[in-house]
Amino acid sequence: MRIIVCVKPVPDPKHWNRLQLDPKTRTLVRKGIPGTINPLDRHALEAALTLREQEGGEVLVVSMAPEDSQPVLKEALAMGADRAVLLSDRVFAGSDTLGTAYVLSVGIERLGEFDLILCGDETIDGGTAQVSAQLAEFLGTPNVMHVSGLEVSPGKPWLARSQIEHGYTLVEIEPPMVLSVVKTINTPRYVTLMNILEAEQKPIEVWSANDVTLSEPWAGLAGSPTQMADLFAPERKGMAEMITGDPKEQAAKLADRLHRLGFC
Amino acid sequence: MSDQVESKIWVFVEQRRHVVAEVGLELLGKARSLAEPLQWKVAAVLVGHELDALAEMVLSFGVDEALVADDALLEHYCNQAYVKAVEGAIRQYEPQALLLGATAMGTDFAPRLAARLRTGLSAHCIDLDLTPDGQLLSLVPGWGGNVMARISCPKTRPQVATVLPGVFPVPEPGRARGRMVSLNPQLQPEDLGYRVVETKREEAPKSGLETAEVVVAGGWGVGSKADWTRVEELAAALNGAVGATRPPVDEGWAEEKQMIGQSGRTVRPRLYIGLGISGHMHHLVGVKSSELSVAINSDPKAAIFEHCHVGLVGDLKEIVPPLVEAIKQYSQQEPG
Numbered sequence: 001m002r003i004i005v006c007v008k009p010v011p012d013p014k015h016w017n018r019l020q021l022d023p024k025t026r027t028l029v030r031k032g033i034p035g036t037i038n039p040l041d042r043h044a045l046e047a048a049l050t051l052r053e054q055e056g057g058e059v060l061v062v063s064m065a066p067e068d069s070q071p072v073l074k075e076a077l078a079m080g081a082d083r084a085v086l087l088s089d090r091v092f093a094g095s096d097t098l099g100t101a102y103v104l105s106v107g108i109e110r111l112g113e114f115d116l117i118l119c120g121d122e123t124i125d126g127g128t129a130q131v132s133a134q135l136a137e138f139l140g141t142p143n144v145m146h147v148s149g150l151e152v153s154p155g156k157p158w159l160a161r162s163q164i165e166h167g168y169t170l171v172e173i174e175p176p177m178v179l180s181v182v183k184t185i186n187t188p189r190y191v192t193l194m195n196i197l198e199a200e201q202k203p204i205e206v207w208s209a210n211d212v213t214l215s216e217p218w219a220g221l222a223g224s225p226t227q228m229a230d231l232f233a234p235e236r237k238g239m240a241e242m243i244t245g246d247p248k249e250q251a252a253k254l255a256d257r258l259h260r261l262g263f264c
Numbered sequence: 265m266s267d268q269v270e271s272k273i274w275v276f277v278e279q280r281r282h283v284v285a286e287v288g289l290e291l292l293g294k295a296r297s298l299a300e301p302l303q304w305k306v307a308a309v310l311v312g313h314e315l316d317a318l319a320e321m322v323l324s325f326g327v328d329e330a331l332v333a334d335d336a337l338l339e340h341y342c343n344q345a346y347v348k349a350v351e352g353a354i355r356q357y358e359p360q361a362l363l364l365g366a367t368a369m370g371t372d373f374a375p376r377l378a379a380r381l382r383t384g385l386s387a388h389c390i391d392l393d394l395t396p397d398g399q400l401l402s403l404v405p406g407w408g409g410n411v412m413a414r415i416s417c418p419k420t421r422p423q424v425a426t427v428l429p430g431v432f433p434v435p436e437p438g439r440a441r442g443r444m445v446s447l448n449p450q451l452q453p454e455d456l457g458y459r460v461v462e463t464k465r466e467e468a469p470k471s472g473l474e475t476a477e478v479v480v481a482g483g484w485g486v487g488s489k490a491d492w493t494r495v496e497e498l499a500a501a502l503n504g505a506v507g508a509t510r511p512p513v514d515e516g517w518a519e520e521k522q523m524i525g526q527s528g529r530t531v532r533p534r535l536y537i538g539l540g541i542s543g544h545m546h547h548l549v550g551v552k553s554s555e556l557s558v559a560i561n562s563d564p565k566a567a568i569f570e571h572c573h574v575g576l577v578g579d580l581k582e583i584v585p586p587l588v589e590a591i592k593q594y595s596q597q598e599p600g
Contacts, residue, residue: 016407016410019407019410019411021411028407028411096384097375097385097387098378098379098382098383098384098385101375101379125406125407126387126406126407127387127388127406128385128386128387128388129371129375129387129388130371130374130375130378130385130387131375132375133343133372133375133376133379134375134376134378134379136376137347137375137376137379137380138379142343142344142457142458143343143372143376143457144372144458145368145371145372146368146371146372157459159461160458162368163368164280164367164368164369164463165285165367165368166465166466167463167464167465167466168463168464168466169340169341169460169462169463169464170460170461170462170463170464171342171458171459171460171461172458172459172461173457173458173459174458177458184520216382218382224384225382225383225384225417225419225420226384226385226386226415226416226417227415227416227417227418228413228414228415229401229414229415229416230413230414231411231412231413231414232411232412232414233410233411233412234405234410234411234412234545234567239569239570239575240559240569240570240571240572240573240574240575241573241574241575242569242574242575242576242577243574243575243576244577247578247579247582247583247586248582248586250576250578250583251583251584251585251586251587251589251590252586252590254558254574254576254587255587255590255591255593255594256590257574258502258535258591258594259591259594261535261556263478263502263534263535263591264501264502264591264592264594264595
């Protein structure tokens with residue numbers, strides 16, 4: 001079985017308080033914030049590794065990101081992926097979700113046939129949750145999102161469980177397909193020091209725009225149909241009325257207020 | 265009567281088993297107010313099977329056209345079939361904008377459809393604007409709500425956006441004046457892509473959050489599973505429900521069903537108290553309809569103090585226990 005996992009390097013959310021908005025360029029300054037695998041992509045990778053253990057085959061990791069994201073792909077290799085491909089080129093930079101899905105699709109076309117593509121349902125940065133379905137559309141395969149369970153038995157249609165409001169839908173689906181997973185699907189494995197050392201031996205290939213066939217114009221900032229017209233810090237409503245004093249006074253004042261309003 | 269569709273803004277009104285998602289109605293109201301200055305018409309798009317009653321219903325919300333893609337193969341939601349069902353009509357009638365709810369269905373259907381049409385899509389918007397020249401500007405929170413982006417789609421049409429449920433009010437229904445147009449989807453079984461085996465309602469153990477008069481929510485700043493009892497004690501003292509931001513759910517202090525915000529529930533209590541919550545937009549969108557909002561946080565610079573009515577800076581360990589005691593005292597007093 002050939003499984004491709006799409007991962008996105010994101011700035012580690014533990015350090016997001018250091019994100020700064022550059023007022024001049026209206027871009028986010030991420031300098032000095034370490035990268036990590038988007039958290040839900042770990043669950044996608046875990047699902048792929050579990051399936052490889054069950055059915056045999058290989059797990060490939062694909063990412064579209066700047067070239068300095070290689071340490072993040074190493075993390076994916078340390079978790080157990082066999083090989084990684086980084087799609088990296090200035091031409092790809094600034095792609096919106098259509099552009100990203102398109103670039104991933106041409107990279108995957110170069111990798112050849114696959115049974116399953118796994119993605120995290122959404123990323124923690126932009127969080128648009130649009131790339132998996134758009135990737136499936138470019139590749140012409142079915143896709144299911146919000147997947148919390150997957151049952152694979154040889155020779156039979158696969159069963160994917162997709163979370164919806166107040167319940168779930170169970171669908172029968174045949175490979176090749178694209179699935180995007182939610183975090184309840186599994187618990188990602190821990191990476192040991194040995195895994196990290198082993199990952200050093202595994203290949204990361206870097207592909208530029210010249211290594212793939214871009215027959216449509218959607219890649220990069222210029223090709224993307226959506227544009228960011230403005231980026232700004234959320235509107236401030238103005239400060240709250242502050243209740244001051246030592247903790248006991250604050251508690252008493254608030255309780256009194258709630259009492260007068262009829263809450264107690 | 266001509267079958268030409270004239271509406272420039274289309275709103276996908278999602279239904280499952282003939283129950284519509286409220287966000288579809290919210291968007292009908294918003295679409296009408298966006299369209300009015302440009303004198304555009306607004307259509308509701310329904311996809312499914314046996315939809316006549318629902319078409320009547322959406323027309324009562326003042327839309328000019330109810331576009332109905334009705335086919336037995338559309339009985340259960342399937343993204344590829346849904347895309348096929350509306351793709352032809354979009355190409356033929358060329359709407360300028362298409363709005364969908366950012367629901368489980370909308371977040372799957374919209375990207376697939378936008379990719380088929382090779383057009384731009386903005387995700388989980390919290391506000392929409394239409395410029396005099398017909399450009400849709402979507403306000404999109406990103407980076408956990410630390411920044412807002414205004415997204416446009418200058419070159420391609422339709423301009424597609426998914427919108428978070430609960431940000432616009434449901435309009436009042438009135439007398440229907442629009443008309444129904446059948447889209448004749450003409451599907452084949454092989455258009456489905458996958459087969460729906462079953463759709464099950466999971467009686468999510470009631471958290472009572474949506475209907476609660478009082479909601480006490482905790483965030484990362486609560487500190488630990490052991491400290492989480494403070495949130496529960498304060499909620500109990502006020503006869504309220506317990507809510508949480510994402511980190512306490514991820515840490516296992518609170519349950520998934522208690523999560524409030526963009527990927528959780530939307531609450532409309534009379535009183536909301538946030539404990540140790542910094543105030544990311546992802547959470548705040550779920551509590552913004554609270555009549556009175558109170559925040560207690562040790563960081564005087566926490567963003568939540570700029571979004572709530574009453575703020576207390578201090579240590580939860582020192583403020584919450586005497587607060588619970590004082591509330592209990594008041595509650596035990598005889599009324600009057």
